[in-house]
Amino acid sequence: MTARQDWPLYEVFVRGKRGLNHVHVGSLHAPDAEMAVHAARDLYTRRNEGVSIWVVKAAGITASDPAEKGPMFAPNTDKVYRHPTFYQIPGDVPHM
Amino acid sequence: MSVTSPGRPAQDESAPQRRFGALIAAERRIEPRDWMPAGYRETLIRQIAQHAHSEIIGMQPEGDWLLSAPSLRRKAILLAKVQDEAGHGVYLYSAAETLGAERADLTRKLIERRQKYSSIFNYPALTYADVGVIGWLVDGAAICNQVSLCRSSYGPYARAMIRICKEESFHQRQGYELLMTMMRGTAGQRAMVQDAVDRWWWPSLMMFGPPDDDSPHSAQSMAWGIKRQSNDDLRQRFVDMTVPQAECLGVTLPDPALSLDPETGHHRTGPIDWAEFKQVIGGDGPRNDERIARRRAARDAGAWVTEAAAAYAAKHSGAPA
Numbered sequence: 042m043t044a045r046q047d048w049p050l051y052e053v054f055v056r057g058k059r060g061l062n063h064v065h066v067g068s069l070h071a072p073d074a075e076m077a078v079h080a081a082r083d084l085y086t087r088r089n090e091g092v093s094i095w096v097v098k099a100a101g102i103t104a105s106d107p108a109e110k111g112p113m114f115a116p117n118t119d120k121v122y123r124h125p126t127f128y129q130i131p132g133d134v135p136h137m
Numbered sequence: 138m139s140v141t142s143p144g145r146p147a148q149d150e151s152a153p154q155r156r157f158g159a160l161i162a163a164e165r166r167i168e169p170r171d172w173m174p175a176g177y178r179e180t181l182i183r184q185i186a187q188h189a190h191s192e193i194i195g196m197q198p199e200g201d202w203l204l205s206a207p208s209l210r211r212k213a214i215l216l217a218k219v220q221d222e223a224g225h226g227v228y229l230y231s232a233a234e235t236l237g238a239e240r241a242d243l244t245r246k247l248i249e250r251r252q253k254y255s256s257i258f259n260y261p262a263l264t265y266a267d268v269g270v271i272g273w274l275v276d277g278a279a280i281c282n283q284v285s286l287c288r289s290s291y292g293p294y295a296r297a298m299i300r301i302c303k304e305e306s307f308h309q310r311q312g313y314e315l316l317m318t319m320m321r322g323t324a325g326q327r328a329m330v331q332d333a334v335d336r337w338w339w340p341s342l343m344m345f346g347p348p349d350d351d352s353p354h355s356a357q358s359m360a361w362g363i364k365r366q367s368n369d370d371l372r373q374r375f376v377d378m379t380v381p382q383a384e385c386l387g388v389t390l391p392d393p394a395l396s397l398d399p400e401t402g403h404h405r406t407g408p409i410d411w412a413e414f415k416q417v418i419g420g421d422g423p424r425n426d427e428r429i430a431r432r433r434a435a436r437d438a439g440a441w442v443t444e445a446a447a448a449y450a451a452k453h454s455g456a457p458a
Contacts, residue, residue, distance in 0.1 A: 047447055050234070067297075068231045070240065072443075072450035084224050087217075088304075107170045108153065 050099040051077040053084075055091035063095050071096075161362050166292035169235040177361050180354065181291050182238045183252070184363065189229035190247045190254035194428050196222045198262040199271055207265055214311050215268060221308065225301045232293040248433045256414060257344050259422030266319055266326075266333040272312015274334075274341040274379065280305045281375045282345065290362030313382070320387050327387075334383070335391045342406065343414040345372040351411075373403055380404045 048070040054063035066085045071077035077096040086094070105113055121127050130137050153172035160167060167173055196219050203219065206212035230240045246252040257275055262268060283305065286298040319326040346352055346368040358364040366374075380397075383390050394407030416422065 048443070067228060067300075068234070069227065072446040073454065076446060076450070083220075084227055087220070087224065104170065107168065108156075108172070 048072050051081075051096040052099050052102065053077075053081040054095040054097070055081075055085055056093035057091055059092060063093065066090075068099060074098075161290055164290075164362070166295065167290055168292045176357070177363070178236050180358060180361070180363060181294065182233055182236050184358075185229050185233040185236075185294055186238065186243045186246070187253050187255075189226045189233060189243065190252060191258065192222050192226035192229060193247075194254045194258045194432060197428055197431060198258055198260070198424075199268055201262055202265060202268055205265075211265075211268075211315070218272070218308050218311065221304050225297075225304070228297040228300055229294075232291075232297045235293045244432075244436060248429060248436065250420060250429065253418060255344055256417040256422065257340050259417050259425045259428060260336070260340055261424050263336070264329050264333060266316070266329040267337070269312045269315035269319065269330070270333040270337045272308050272310075273316060273382070274312075274337050275344070276305055276308040276312060277379060277382075278341045278344045278375050280309060281371050281378070285366045285371060286364075288362075288365050294363075313386070316386055316388075330386075331388050334388045338391050339409065339413075340417075342372060342376070342409055343411075343417075345369075345375070347411065347414070348409075376404045376406055 050068055051071055051074070052068050053066050055066045056063045069077065069080050069084055071080050074096055078094055081094050081096055085091070154174070157167065157171065157173055157177075160171070167177075199215060200219050203212065203215055206215055230243060233243060234240060243252065247254065257278075262271065280302065283298050283302050287295055287302060289295045289298065316330050319330050349355060349367045349369045352368055355364065355367060359367070380390065380395070392407045394405070396405055397403075398405050417425070
């Protein structure tokens with residue numbers, strides 16, 4: 042009925058301070074990317090939460106399937122030799 | 138999938154259901170793209186939408202005082218607070234949208250009275266002392282409820298609650314500070330504070346919803362981890378927190394039966410007028426019509442702005458509007 046529901050959904054990422062990654066904080070609707078940045082500033086950084094904002098159309102994100110979590114991420118737990126704790130080193134060897 | 142290969146779990150109908158149950162049992166969060174029972178989804182949409190509507194309608198009682206604030210300091214504080222309420226509403230609508238709801242549709246349901254909002258916002262803010270009491274009691278009660286919901290099983294809802302709780306603390310403290318200032322003032326100002334407390338105390342207790350034995354959806358919501366504590370438990374927590382704050386402030390809570398139970402250490406209140414609660418939540422409170430009419434007017438009067446912004450975006454992206 043109103044144009045509002047036609048505004049695309051943007052996902053918002055905020056860099057908390059220099060030296061940190063941008064982190065997903067939420068989403069909002071906006072007519073275009075520029076307005077999305079302005080709205081994100083008002084919505085997600087009212088109290089010094091960030092120094093930089095990214096917005097990206099939610100429709101542009103491709104995600105892994107949560108039902109495929111097992112097969113998708115299984116190699117992480119299979120290959121224990123990728124972790125430093127897999128290797129037995131005597132306690133008196135320094136700087137290891 | 139009809140053929141099950143060796144070494145892989147059967148992809149039968151109940152596998153997603155089992156995964157959902159296991160996540161809930163392990164106190165893990167459910168995320169938007171996970172399978173969930175239709176009832177879980179519907180309950181969340183109803184509850185989150187009601188919560189979002191409460192934040193948006195909740196701007197109105199205090200917003201009435203923005204142009205009549207007693208000082209620039211109080212005006213700046215109140216503006217920041219009302220802006221926060223708008224933000225909280227938007228966080229919550231975003232959470233509802235991860236479940237497949239549409240914001241414009243939720244707003245339409247609010248305006249057509251097909252979805253509810255907290256009964257508390259149907260009471261008027263008659264004096265500036267009400268601004269303080271709303272911060273102290275209404276936001277205080279909201280915090281009790283929302284702190285509990287930070288552990289809700291649905292990830293986006295819990296995360297919205299964490300963000301909101303961080304900001305609500307300012308709301309409650311500014312209200313209490315405002316009241317302390319008035320209580321140090323004239324006898325007339327102290328009387329205004331007491332009058333506001335008299336009017337807001339009982340509706341604040343009703344904010345936690347009906348008693349546990351008359352709350353039809355509670356058991357299922359608790360089992361799903363959507364709600365983490367019962368209405369009566371949260372209400373008790375609020376009363377126990379608030380009684381000593383009232384003493385520090387020097388006001389009397391309008392309940393002659395209010396007393397400390399020495400055995401349990403909890404404060405017992407007199408009976409709550411649930412008939413009033415049902416009347417107000419049913420649409421027949423002091424300001425229900427006014428609240429809905431103003432929300433409808435805001436949507437309709439602002440429609441040209443949203444349409445113009447969409448037209449501008451379409452023109453500059455080359456895509457059809």
